[in-house]
Amino acid sequence: GFEHVYMPGPSDWTLLLLHGTGGDEHDLVGLGRQLAPAAALLSPRGKVLEGGMPRFFRRLAIGQLDIPDLLVRTDELSAFVSAAAESHGRDPGKIAALGFSNGANIAVSLLLRHPALLGAAALLRPMLPYEPEDSVQLDGTEVLIAAGEGDPYSSPEQTQRLAEVLGTAGAGVSVHVEPRAG
DSSP states (O other), X not given: OOOEEEEOOSSSOEEEEEOOTTOOTTTTHHHHHHHOTTSEXXXXXXXXXXXXXXXXXXXXXXXXXXXXXXXXXXXXXXXXXXHHHHHTTOXXXXXXXXXETHHHHHHHHHHHHOTTTOSEEEEESOOOOSOOSSOOOOTTOEEEXXXXXXXXXXXXXXXXXXXXXXXXXXXXXXXXXXTTOO
8 A cells, every 4th residue: 555645525526646756645735625625635655765755656867767667656556546446435437636746747657557547637747758558548538737848857849749648549638838937
């Protein structure tokens, strides 16, 4: 399992909160509650430590992801989310991810490897961690990509490629690129 926070909510929706590098299971709870006051909140802590800072998967260097580790960790997170939804009596068809940076990247991997898991996603400062090998079906999945024009880890071209991959898979994709933001 994952160290995590679960907070019930009266809505059918569950908001899966995925922190960035150095964050923990508490980091996005306030934002999650502001964005979806009635949703249940499920916020796991990443299990990988990099310099003592939690992450959801390893990287080999800044901007160079450990893809085999990402794939294993994505499958592990998917199993955790499915089990948590069942144990808390949540609708498995109404899970939305809110991910920041490292958390956004594993949310992208969830969309690509387990497309039925998420009904929606808000990806804050994401990148496309890998090109999908197989065809993915994301029909009916709404995705927001919020990027920074000057993000040192994900160029505007990479943001555009992520939007293309998700859109080609059938997701309804909205992209917001903040000018001059990192």
